[in-house]
Amino acid sequence: MSKDNKPTKIKISPWFIYGAIILAFIAINYVAGGATWSNPKPLSLSNFYQYLDAGQVDKVMYSNTSADVYLKPQALNDAKHKDVKNDMLGKANKGPHYSVIIGSQNELFTKKLDEAKQANKIADYGAEPESPWGEILTFVLPFVVIIVLWIYMMRRMAGGGAAGGGGQIFNIGKSRAKLFDEKNDIKVTFKDVAGLEGAKEEIQEIVEFLKNPEKYTNIGGKIPKGALLVGPPGTGKTLLAKAVAGEAKVPFFSLSGSDFVEMFVGVGASRVRDLFKQAKEKSPAIIFIDEIDAVGRARGKNNFSGSNDERENTLNQLLTEMDGFGTNTNVIVLAATNRADVLDKALMRAGRFDRQIYVDLPDIRERKEIFEVHLKPLKKSEDLDTEFLAKQTPGFSGADIANVCNEAALVAARKDKTAVDKQDFLDAVDRIVGGLEKKNKIVSPEEKRAIAIHEAGHATVSWMLEHAAPLVKVTIVPRGQSLGAAWYLPEERLIVRPDQMLDEMCATMGGRAAEKVIFNKISTGALSDLEKVTKQARAMVTIYGLNDKLGNITYYDSTGQSEYNFSKPYSEDTAQVIDKEISSLIEEQYQRAITILTENQDKLLKLADILIEREVIFKDDLEEIFGHRPFEQKGSEVVTEA
Known part of the structure; x- marks a missing residue:
C-alpha cells in the first residue's frame, strides 16, 4: 500500500502479454501435433526395412508422407540404437524413435507392414489420424498476429506516452505545453535574476495580480492579457519566465513557438485551442510561449507557394484565443522573442500583448549583480573584485557572464588551483571573445613583424584620438581565426555623435594604415577591420542620417518587412551616391x-x-612611449580582432 493508503497498481508490460500469447500458440501446436520429448531421428526407408525384417520394430504409425517408428524394448539395447535410447530429458525413450519419409512408395510400404504382421515381426501398425489443428492454426494464426499487432500499435498511438500525448498520432492536436504548479520543484525565483529591475517590476506585478486580484479590481483595474519580453539573445527573457513559474502559486504552462508547428494541416490551431482550454480549466494561470516569432510572424508576407498558410492559421487561432469573443478570463500570456520587428501587428496591439517589456543588455552595475549571482557556487579567491570583472565585460549578456564564470572555473581547474582568481577571469574573457589560443601555430618572422606593425598601428591611432577607445592590452598571439587582437576601454554611450564614429573608424583603419606607412604594402590581415568600418560607414549614411550629401533621411525599416521586398527603397542614382559616400568616408x-x-x-x-x-603589451607600455593620454576616459574593456 502507498502512503496515501491507495492500492498500488501493478504495471504489467505488454511484452509479457504478447510473449504469453506466442507461447500459448506454440503449446497448442505442440499438443495438437502429438509431439513428445522423444525427438525421433530421421531414418532411411532401406534401413527401416532391415530393422523390420530383423524383428526390432514394435509399432508403426504412418500418414500419407511419413511414418513414426517405435522399437521394441530389447532392440533399444542394441548399440546402433544408442542415440534414440533416451529422450531429450535423459529418460527412457518411449517413442517414436525414428521418423521415416515414405514419399511415393506408400503401397510398397503398407505391403511390407502386412507381411511383417503376418510373420509376427511387428506388433501393430496403422494410419495416424490427421489432426485438424494444423490447418486451423495455419489459417487463423496470421490473422491473430495481425490483430495483436494492430491493437498494440493503436494503444501506443492513442496512449499518453512520455511526452504527455503530444508525440502520439491520435493526440497530435493536443498541446505540448509543460505544466508547472506547486507540485513541481521550481527553484528559480526573482532572487536568482540579477539586474533587469524594470522588467522584474512589470513581471512581479502580473504575478501579484494573480495572487491577489482584489487589490487591483477593487479600484476598477483589469488584468492584462499578455506581456511580451523583447531583447537580444541571452539577456534573461526565459530566465524571467522561469522566475515567474517559481514565484507564482498558479499553474504555469511553458512551451516554445515551434511546438505549434507541424506538417499536418490544422494541427497548430488545434494545439492553441487545447492549450488555452487547459489553462482556462486551471485558471488563474500563466502561459509562456518562448520564441513566439516562430508562429507570430506578420501574415501575408513571402507567401508565394502557400507554405505559410498553416502558420497563419495557427496565428489566427492564437489571436482569437487571446482576445476574441471567447475570451479566457484570468489567463495571462507571457511571450519572449528577440525579433519583435517581424511579429504581426494584430498580435502586438493592446488587448493582446498589453505590455512590451524590453530586456536590454546589462550595464556595468547590472553586470556586477549578475557576476555576484554566478559567483556563488564557485570557490573564488578572497580578493576577487566583482566591479573589476564588470568593467572587463562591456556588451556581455547574462548568458555570456555565466559562460565567463564557468570558463574561469575550468581555467583554474586546468592549472590545479584551489580557487578562481582575477587572472583566471581575464583568461576566460580572452578565450571567449578572442578564441582559443593557438600556441602551436607557425608564424614566420616576416609575418610576425607585419602582425606587430598592424596591431601597433591600432594602438597608436586610438591613443592619439580623443573619441577613440584607448587600448588596454595588445597581443600578437594567434587566437581563433585572428592573428592578433587588441583590447579597448570604450566609454559606454547611449548616443553616438559623428565625430565619435569617425574617430572609431580611423582607429579601426590604423592597422592597414600602419602596414602602408612602414612597408608601403598592404595585406589581407585587415579583413575584419574593413568589415567593421564598412558597416559603420553604411550605418552613418543609410540609417542614422549623418551624411551631409544625403541629408536627414534613413532607409532603415524598424518593422523588418523590407527583407521581403525585392526592390530597394531608393533609386539607382541614390544607390550610386550612397556607395560613393561610404567609400569617401572610409578613405x-x-x-x-x-x-x-x-x-x-x-x-x-x-x-x-x-x-x-x-x-x-599593456597600457603602461603605451604610456612610456606616447606619454600620458590627455583625454583619458573611464570605461570598460572590450576586444576587437585584427
Missing part, C-alpha cells in the same frame, strides 16, 4: 590614420619592437 579616415602614423612613425616602430619581443 578619408584611412588617409587620416596614415597622417597620424607618419607623424609618429618612430614611436610606432618602437611599440612594434616591444610587441615582437613580449607578444603582449
Whole structure:
C-alpha cells in the first residue's frame, strides 16, 4: 500500500502479454501435433526395412508422407540404437524413435507392414489420424498476429506516452505545453535574476495580480492579457519566465513557438485551442510561449507557394484565443522573442500583448549583480573584485557572464588551483571573445613583424584620438581565426555623435594604415577591420542620417518587412551616391590614420619592437612611449580582432 493508503497498481508490460500469447500458440501446436520429448531421428526407408525384417520394430504409425517408428524394448539395447535410447530429458525413450519419409512408395510400404504382421515381426501398425489443428492454426494464426499487432500499435498511438500525448498520432492536436504548479520543484525565483529591475517590476506585478486580484479590481483595474519580453539573445527573457513559474502559486504552462508547428494541416490551431482550454480549466494561470516569432510572424508576407498558410492559421487561432469573443478570463500570456520587428501587428496591439517589456543588455552595475549571482557556487579567491570583472565585460549578456564564470572555473581547474582568481577571469574573457589560443601555430618572422606593425598601428591611432577607445592590452598571439587582437576601454554611450564614429573608424583603419606607412604594402590581415568600418560607414549614411550629401533621411525599416521586398527603397542614382559616400568616408579616415602614423612613425616602430619581443603589451607600455593620454576616459574593456 502507498502512503496515501491507495492500492498500488501493478504495471504489467505488454511484452509479457504478447510473449504469453506466442507461447500459448506454440503449446497448442505442440499438443495438437502429438509431439513428445522423444525427438525421433530421421531414418532411411532401406534401413527401416532391415530393422523390420530383423524383428526390432514394435509399432508403426504412418500418414500419407511419413511414418513414426517405435522399437521394441530389447532392440533399444542394441548399440546402433544408442542415440534414440533416451529422450531429450535423459529418460527412457518411449517413442517414436525414428521418423521415416515414405514419399511415393506408400503401397510398397503398407505391403511390407502386412507381411511383417503376418510373420509376427511387428506388433501393430496403422494410419495416424490427421489432426485438424494444423490447418486451423495455419489459417487463423496470421490473422491473430495481425490483430495483436494492430491493437498494440493503436494503444501506443492513442496512449499518453512520455511526452504527455503530444508525440502520439491520435493526440497530435493536443498541446505540448509543460505544466508547472506547486507540485513541481521550481527553484528559480526573482532572487536568482540579477539586474533587469524594470522588467522584474512589470513581471512581479502580473504575478501579484494573480495572487491577489482584489487589490487591483477593487479600484476598477483589469488584468492584462499578455506581456511580451523583447531583447537580444541571452539577456534573461526565459530566465524571467522561469522566475515567474517559481514565484507564482498558479499553474504555469511553458512551451516554445515551434511546438505549434507541424506538417499536418490544422494541427497548430488545434494545439492553441487545447492549450488555452487547459489553462482556462486551471485558471488563474500563466502561459509562456518562448520564441513566439516562430508562429507570430506578420501574415501575408513571402507567401508565394502557400507554405505559410498553416502558420497563419495557427496565428489566427492564437489571436482569437487571446482576445476574441471567447475570451479566457484570468489567463495571462507571457511571450519572449528577440525579433519583435517581424511579429504581426494584430498580435502586438493592446488587448493582446498589453505590455512590451524590453530586456536590454546589462550595464556595468547590472553586470556586477549578475557576476555576484554566478559567483556563488564557485570557490573564488578572497580578493576577487566583482566591479573589476564588470568593467572587463562591456556588451556581455547574462548568458555570456555565466559562460565567463564557468570558463574561469575550468581555467583554474586546468592549472590545479584551489580557487578562481582575477587572472583566471581575464583568461576566460580572452578565450571567449578572442578564441582559443593557438600556441602551436607557425608564424614566420616576416609575418610576425607585419602582425606587430598592424596591431601597433591600432594602438597608436586610438591613443592619439580623443573619441577613440584607448587600448588596454595588445597581443600578437594567434587566437581563433585572428592573428592578433587588441583590447579597448570604450566609454559606454547611449548616443553616438559623428565625430565619435569617425574617430572609431580611423582607429579601426590604423592597422592597414600602419602596414602602408612602414612597408608601403598592404595585406589581407585587415579583413575584419574593413568589415567593421564598412558597416559603420553604411550605418552613418543609410540609417542614422549623418551624411551631409544625403541629408536627414534613413532607409532603415524598424518593422523588418523590407527583407521581403525585392526592390530597394531608393533609386539607382541614390544607390550610386550612397556607395560613393561610404567609400569617401572610409578613405578619408584611412588617409587620416596614415597622417597620424607618419607623424609618429618612430614611436610606432618602437611599440612594434616591444610587441615582437613580449607578444603582449599593456597600457603602461603605451604610456612610456606616447606619454600620458590627455583625454583619458573611464570605461570598460572590450576586444576587437585584427
